[in-house]
Amino acid sequence: MERGYKATKINVDKLNLFYGDKQALFDVSLNIQEKEVTALIGPSGCGKSTFLRTLNRMNDLIEGVRVSGDITVDGENIYTSQDVIKLRTKVGMVFQKPNLFPMSIYDNVAYGPRMQGIKNKKVLDALVEESLRGAAIWDEVKDRLKTSALGLSGGQQQRVCIARAIAMKPDVILMDEPTSALDPISTLKVEELISELKKDYTIVIVTHNMQQAARISDKTAFFLNGEVIEYDETDVIFQTPNDSRTEDYITGRFG
Numbered sequence: 207m208e209r210g211y212k213a214t215k216i217n218v219d220k221l222n223l224f225y226g227d228k229q230a231l232f233d234v235s236l237n238i239q240e241k242e243v244t245a246l247i248g249p250s251g252c253g254k255s256t257f258l259r260t261l262n263r264m265n266d267l268i269e270g271v272r273v274s275g276d277i278t279v280d281g282e283n284i285y286t287s288q289d290v291i292k293l294r295t296k297v298g299m300v301f302q303k304p305n306l307f308p309m310s311i312y313d314n315v316a317y318g319p320r321m322q323g324i325k326n327k328k329v330l331d332a333l334v335e336e337s338l339r340g341a342a343i344w345d346e347v348k349d350r351l352k353t354s355a356l357g358l359s360g361g362q363q364q365r366v367c368i369a370r371a372i373a374m375k376p377d378v379i380l381m382d383e384p385t386s387a388l389d390p391i392s393t394l395k396v397e398e399l400i401s402e403l404k405k406d407y408t409i410v411i412v413t414h415n416m417q418q419a420a421r422i423s424d425k426t427a428f429f430l431n432g433e434v435i436e437y438d439e440t441d442v443i444f445q446t447p448n449d450s451r452t453e454d455y456i457t458g459r460f461g
């Protein structure tokens with residue numbers, strides 16, 4: 207794997223997060239490099255999704271959530287800046303289950319750009335095509351763009367979700383177990399797509415699948431009970447981890 211110099215895209219410094227009285231993240235500090243895939247692994251309930259959601263302030267939508275510490279994206283503190291809409295445009299998200307709207311494939315992908323005020327049909331057509339191509343699904347759907355997106359297979363729907371995220375022209379794409387609801391062939395397609403997307407985007411992915419983390423990520427962070435135990439090059443985490451708890455987890459001794 208290439209080891210060239212990459213700039214920091216997201217810097218997380220001593221992040222703590224509380225759901226009411228319950229602390230879910232403890233002093234998490236991570237430096238996420240641009241145009242890399244960073245995988246978040248760890249047993250159920252260790253805070254991976256919570257951490258992922260702090261990166262575009264999705265936890266703000268949950269009542270009683272309190273955050274301390276700093277997160278910067280491109281050097282800008284995302285919790286002191288007021289513009290959450292702009293943040294969520296820059297830092298897009300793909301969820302565990304495909305969550306397309308009950309409308310056509312075209313309208314799903316055009317939805318965000320239309321909300322941003324883009325009305326010109328030619329511009330939208332081009333953006334929809336470019337986004338679907340970027341998500342490696344264009345050839346499969348180009349003749350049925352006006353049919354319901356919900357008629358697609360789960361794997362196809364997930365790639366349309368990725369196209370919908372790309373259409374907003376984000377810099378960062380957060381993915382929360384994007385293949386856990388997919389069959390092995392669709393999973394492979396999405397994995398290939400992620401490897402392709404990192405040429406243009408910074409990707410942070412939560413996965414329960416160790417092989418997947420090892421296959422597609424450059425860096426891996428191992429979470430346990432809300433703390434980052436170890437964060438390093440993926441090869442190091444999987445081949446020569448420094449902490450015995452990381453080793454126990456990746457060799458399947460718990461979790």
Ligand SMILES: Nc1ncnc2c1ncn2[C@@H]1O[C@H](COP(=O)(O)OP(=O)(O)OP(=O)(O)O)[C@@H](O)[C@H]1O
Nearest residue numbers: 225228230248249250251252253254255256257268
């Ligand atoms: N909305 C919420 N309100 C209260 N507690 C929550 C909420 N969401 C998550 N938690 C708690 O925070 C902790 C971390 O949960 P989180 O979902 O981030 O873990 P995870 O590592 O992503 O788990 P999984 O792999 O099962 O998805 C857990 O103890 C969970 O119960």
